[in-house]
Amino acid sequence: MLIFLLTGVAFIFTLVLTAIAASFVVFLLVGPHGGVLPASFHKPALFLAWAVVLTAPFISARWMWRCLTKMVANKTPTMS
Numbered sequence: 001m002l003i004f005l006l007t008g009v010a011f012i013f014t015l016v017l018t019a020i021a022a023s024f025v026v027f028l029l030v031g032p033h034g035g036v037l038p039a040s041f042h043k044p045a046l047f048l049a050w051a052v053v054l055t056a057p058f059i060s061a062r063w064m065w066r067c068l069t070k071m072v073a074n075k076t077p078t079m080s
Contacts, residue, residue: 002068003065003068003069003072006064006068007061007064007065007068008061010060010061010063010064011057011058011060011061011064012057013060014056014057014060014061015053015056015057018052018053018056018057019053022049022050022052022053023049025049026045026046026049029041029045030042030045030046
């Protein structure tokens with residue numbers, strides 16, 4: 001049960017951080033008042049930002065899940 005909770009926390013944490021970072025990068029590059037990129041790159045930049053925001057949390061949660069399951073599987077029972 002703890003594995004589900006920690007994986008969910010990793011997913012939410014990564015989602016929030018990635019969304020904040022992607023929004024700042026998109027505002028800088030595309031910007032409402034011209035931005036850095038030419039107009040022809042606005043749509044690809046937005047697409048890539050959304051792709052990162054939607055995939056990064058899944059990658060992070062998968063990594064956390066695999067690490068936690070390895071830790072649980074390698075835990076040897078002790079005589080108490």
